[in-house]
Amino acid sequence: MRRLSAGLAAGALLLVGTACGSSDGDSPDAGASSDGVTTVKLGLIPIVDVAPLYLGQKKGFFEKQGLKLEFTSAQGGAAIVPGVASGQFQFGFSNVTSLMVAQSNGVPVKAVANGIASTGVRGKDFNGLMVKKDSPVKSAKELEGKKVAINTLKNINETAVRQAVREAGGDPDEVELVEMAFDQMPAALDQGQIDAACVVEPATATIRSQGGREIASPLIDVAPELTVAMYFTSTQYAQQHPDVVKKFQDATAESLAYAEAHPDEARQIVTTYTKIPASVLEQVVLPKWPAEANRPSIEALMKLGEEDGLFKKMPDLDALLP
């Protein structure tokens, strides 16, 4: 009897844990629609870049189109492309190089709406190639033989850093690229474990506040107004639900335009889904949120990516882009 009661107690302990509740309890099925409202799952990384969609959801731009976004944050973004391809998410947010690599590997992805673009202003971009305050390195050319951190090898930042070195007259093959998460770069730079870091906000702001210098704007070296990331879906979903895709495109365009016109509100909404400290957020350089992707810039990125050997076969931009 006593053992039975002990068993019951153990069971009760487990139930208490379960009863604490779950935030994803009653999510409707993927892409299910009820009362004319279609809920779509959007896989993204919770960073500044995706602020327009959080803002658009809050402002009712998606509701107006009969859509409800369910934000699902996927850490590091590695899970987003497979997630969309396998139908876990209807839409995703990813950088353009990742999308081109996915397509050239036969993963059925289709970009549907613009994401972010570089600001095109040197020294005032959300991305920068940074060195610490007292570093002797003055230009990207001097990085030959030095250690440079990027977040993912064989991706957009590798293309960008190599191009920055090339533009400065250096040999990119002489630069030692190491992989490191963005958030660890400020400390690594400060401790001298790396000589330079290719960072994005808010790490850019952190390094700047420590007196770090920007020696190049790699994304601008690729193209003056580079389209960096886009929202995408699977080709299958695009074929089966062209209406939902159209609604998503319209609402996203409106959200991008609104965020572009109201940067303060965009900054404000970032505090609701990240933990970026207010003091840092003030210093953060926001990306550009143009409504349309800049095709020539993507062609430039593709050409450089091909030179660096990122693609198994050339991506088909006509099929990939909206």
Place this chain on the structure above:
Amino acid sequence: MRNVALGAAGLAAFLALGEAVPRLGLVKEAYFPPTSRIASALGDELSDDAFWHALGDTLTGWALGLAIAVCAGVAAGVVVSVVPYLRAATASTIEFLRPIPSVALIPLAVLLYGTELRSVLLLVVYASFWQVLIQTLYGVQDVDPVAEETARSYGLGTWARVRHVLWPTALPYVMTGVRLAAAVALILAITAELVIGAPGLGQQIAVAQTSQAVPEMYALIVVAGLLGLIINVGARTVERWALAWHQSVRGEVAV
């Protein structure tokens, strides 16, 4: 009583060290905030709804995963031991599967279940199942042959022998397995959230990381540690209770 005092003193010294090291400039405050900063960030977290949701999500993943692993581990352990030849037939397979680290299954989990609770469960169950299974197998092996033969000669059926001979012998082992599994399940639940991005404490830690919010990140890590502590104490309590009749626990109490 002396143990409690010593434990408290050790903890206080640890916290003081955490305060002193960054204050003395041995590590940069920006990357390793002093204890007091972490404590105030923890205070902010406690007043945040998102934190409690995340805690609930993590505990859900932990509890469900542990419950499934314990049920499956005990059932599989008993069946494998009782059915003739099954132990020998499965031994090498178990030894092959057991050392595979659960985190190596992350790509599989993401492919199958995306970033949902089910992904977390897959990893949690995989990691904690073996703890329970192996302990159950050892426990069943420990059955006294004389007791077993006696039960047989008194005409007890298979079920009665499992219930009255096998289970009391195996229970102390099983409880050890459950205690180990409880800790492993928590580690895997938080790891899965951290890496995959499933909702929970781990995801909050990752968000704090990418947000350059260092004190908040450490505050959440402290919560994970406290959770581990509570779960360990809880598991020990349950273990003592379930084994109150057993000589190992009775002996402890008498001293």
